[in-house]
Amino acid sequence: MVVPRGDYEDFRTFLQDVCGIVLGPGKENLVNRRLAGVMRMHGISSLGEMMNHLRTGRNQRMQTCIIDAMTTNETFWFRDTAHFRLLGDRILPSLAESGQERMRVWSAGCSFGQEPYNISMVVEDYQASVPTNTRTKVEIIATDISTRVLAGAKKGIYGSNEVSQGLDPDQRKRYFTSRGDQWEVRPEIKRRVSFRELNLTGGYELLGRFDMIFCRNVLIYFSNSQKQDILDRMARILNPGGYLFIGSSESLSSHSDRFEMISESGGFGYRLRD
Ligand SMILES: C[S@@+](CC[C@H](N)C(=O)[O-])C[C@H]1O[C@@H](n2cnc3c(N)ncnc32)[C@H](O)[C@@H]1O
Numbered sequence: 565m566v567v568p569r570g571d572y573e574d575f576r577t578f579l580q581d582v583c584g585i586v587l588g589p590g591k592e593n594l595v596n597r598r599l600a601g602v603m604r605m606h607g608i609s610s611l612g613e614m615m616n617h618l619r620t621g622r623n624q625r626m627q628t629c630i631i632d633a634m635t636t637n638e639t640f641w642f643r644d645t646a647h648f649r650l651l652g653d654r655i656l657p658s659l660a661e662s663g664q665e666r667m668r669v670w671s672a673g674c675s676f677g678q679e680p681y682n683i684s685m686v687v688e689d690y691q692a693s694v695p696t697n698t699r700t701k702v703e704i705i706a707t708d709i710s711t712r713v714l715a716g717a718k719k720g721i722y723g724s725n726e727v728s729q730g731l732d733p734d735q736r737k738r739y740f741t742s743r744g745d746q747w748e749v750r751p752e753i754k755r756r757v758s759f760r761e762l763n764l765t766g767g768y769e770l771l772g773r774f775d776m777i778f779c780r781n782v783l784i785y786f787s788n789s790q791k792q793d794i795l796d797r798m799a800r801i802l803n804p805g806g807y808l809f810i811g812s813s814e815s816l817s818s819h820s821d822r823f824e825m826i827s828e829s830g831g832f833g834y835r836l837r838d
Pocket residue numbers: 582583584585635636637638639640643672673674675676679707708709710713762763764765779780781782811
C-alpha cells in the first residue's frame with residue numbers, strides 16, 4: 565500500500581511524541597508491515613485513517629497496540645555477557661564488602677524478561693558462594709513500554725527456541741523448570757524481579773533510587789536530545805557510585821558527562837562520577 569508522505573510524516577511525529585522512537589525517512593514499508601495487524605483489528609484501511617482516529621485522543625487501546633507493534637523487542641539470554649561477569653565478579657563482591665545490605669537494580673526496556681532474570685541468576689549464583697550473613701538483599705525492577713512483552717516477561721515461561729538463545733544446557737537446568745517444551749524460570753530467580761509498565765520519556769520519580777541501571781539496546785531508537793535527557797534523569801536517581809550499562813554497540817560520549825567508563829572482565833560499563 566502506498567503511504568502518502570503527509571500521513572507518514574504525521575505518524576513519525578506521533579511515534580516520537582508518544583514513545584521517543586525516531587523513525588528514519590523511507591520506512592513506509594516497515595510501518596505498513598508492522599501495523600497491518602493493528603489496522604485489521606480496528607477495521608482501518610490506511611495510515612491516514614489511523615492518524616485521524618489517534619487525533620481524537622480517545623483511542624488508548626489502539627495506541628497501545630501501535631506501540632506494541634512498533635517497538636523492537638529483540639533480546640536473548642546473557643546478551644553482552646561481559647556485563648554479567650562484571651556484575652558477578654566485581655560489583656556484587658564490592659557491595660558486599662562495603663556492608664551494603666540492600667541493592668536496587670533497574671532493567672529499563674526489559675523486553676521479554678531475559679535481562680532482569682539474567683541479573684537475578686547472577687545474584688543467585690553469587691549469593692550461593694558467600695556466607696548467608698554477607699548476602700545483600702537485591703530488588704530488580706524491570707520496566708518496558710510494551711504491555712505485550714511485559715505480559716510474557718511476568719509469566720517467565722519460554723519456549724525451547726527462546727531458551728536455546730544464549731543459555732547452555734546446564735544453565736537451563738539450573739535456572740528453569742521444564743514442562744514438555746516449555747521452560748519456566750525458577751521461583752528463586754523470579755522472586756527478586758517485579759515488572760511494571762513505564763515509558764522512558766515520562767517521569768521516574770516513583771521508581772525510587774537505584775545502585776545499578778541496565779538500559780541496553782533501548783536508547784539507540786531515540787533522538788540525541790532524548791538520549792541526553794534520559795541519561796541525565798537516570799544519573800539523578802542513581803546512588804553515588806552507581807553503575808549504568810548500555811548496549812555494547814552504544815556509546816555515552818556526546819550524550820552525557822555524568823559517567824566514567826569502567827572496563828573489566830572483558831566488557832565495559834559506566835559509573836556515576838562523584
Ligand atoms: C531491543 S529491546 C532491548 C531488550 C534488552 N534490554 C536487551 O538488551 O536485550 C528494546 C526494548 O525497549 C523498549 N522500549 C522502546 N521504547 C521505549 C520507551 N519509550 N520506554 C520504555 N521502553 C521502551 C521496547 O519495547 C523493547 O522491549
